Amino acid sequence: MKGGLSLYRDAARARGRTIGLYGGSFNPAHDGHSHIAKAALTRLGVDEVWLMVSPGNPLKDAASDMAPFPERLKSAGRIARPPRMRATDIEKRLGTRFTADTIEALKARMPLTRFVWLMGADNMASFDRWQRWTEIPHAVTIAIFDRPGYARHRHGGRIARRFGRFLVKPQRLVRARPPAWCFVTLPRHPASASAIRRQSGPKWYAEAL
Numbered sequence: 789m790k791g792g793l794s795l796y797r798d799a800a801r802a803r804g805r806t807i808g809l810y811g812g813s814f815n816p817a818h819d820g821h822s823h824i825a826k827a828a829l830t831r832l833g834v835d836e837v838w839l840m841v842s843p844g845n846p847l848k849d850a851a852s853d854m855a856p857f858p859e860r861l862k863s864a865g866r867i868a869r870p871p872r873m874r875a876t877d878i879e880k881r882l883g884t885r886f887t888a889d890t891i892e893a894l895k896a897r898m899p900l901t902r903f904v905w906l907m908g909a910d911n912m913a914s915f916d917r918w919q920r921w922t923e924i925p926h927a928v929t930i931a932i933f934d935r936p937g938y939a940r941h942r943h944g945g946r947i948a949r950r951f952g953r954f955l956v957k958p959q960r961l962v963r964a965r966p967p968a969w970c971f972v973t974l975p976r977h978p979a980s981a982s983a984i985r986r987q988s989g990p991k992w993y994a995e996a997l
């Protein structure tokens with residue numbers, strides 16, 4: 789089984805807890821990610837946030853400016869604030885790339901853990917292009933965080949239309965059962981990885997601390 793031993797340790801650690809699963813490319817990680825991870829801890833009340841570095845976003849071109857996985861994992865590690873916020877390569881160890889598969893695999897291996905999927909409002913806009921997207925809200929609760937340029941998606945997008953009746957207040961999400969989702973309104977953070985790459989170039993990691 790892929791990543792057996794470490795997964796066993798992760799499962800023991802997460803047992804009985806609510807984990808905010810914050811999937812991302814982290815190419816690189818930035819203050820906008822910290823802002824969302826902290827809000828998940830304080831506004832939603834999850835026990836931990838896992839900055840889950842994607843082996844490769846299925847919607848982002850593998851041949852483009854995606855930095856190597858170890859550099860992105862290191863970058864996420866630099867913004868993580870343990871013990872309640874940590875960077876993880878668990879998706880790579882599971883051998884999954886599509887979120888629906890990852891969540892299925894995590895739930896199977898960690899049946900005593902609750903997972904809340906965390907994402908920015910930009911991903912709300914493209915969520916209906918994710919593989920098996922309609923199954924994801926039935927598998928985990930979802931928190932969507934406001935992001936500059938995407939506030940209008942609070943009331944739009946296919947996820948909002950299809951799952952509108954399952955919208956709850958952020959403070960109710962961790963106790964809700966799927967399907968349930970919330971939109972977290974918070975001061976919007978302007979950081980974006982593409983802006984950093986535009987400034988530092990695709991080899992941003994060459995200058996990292």
Ligand SMILES: Nc1ncnc2c1ncn2[C@@H]1O[C@H](COP(=O)(O)OP(=O)(O)OP(=O)(O)O)[C@@H](O)[C@H]1O
Pocket residue numbers: 811812813814815816820821824906907908909910911933934935936976977978979980981982983
């Ligand atoms: N400033 C931000 N405010 C809210 N959500 C954010 C912000 N930055 C990133 N996110 C969210 O964090 C997750 C991971 O994002 P990602 O690592 O792709 O960073 P990004 O800045 O969106 O990257 P890129 O600009 O390359 O698309 C996604 O769900 C994204 O919506």
Ligand SMILES: O=C(O)c1ccc[n+]([C@@H]2O[C@H](COP(=O)([O-])O)[C@@H](O)[C@H]2O)c1
Pocket residue numbers: 810811812813814840842844845846847848885886887888911917918919
């Ligand atoms: O499952 C999919 O089809 C899918 C499509 C696009 C993005 N995702 C996931 O969404 C998360 C955020 O991706 P990104 O690149 O916007 O940081 C990351 O965990 C990706 O694996 C998942």
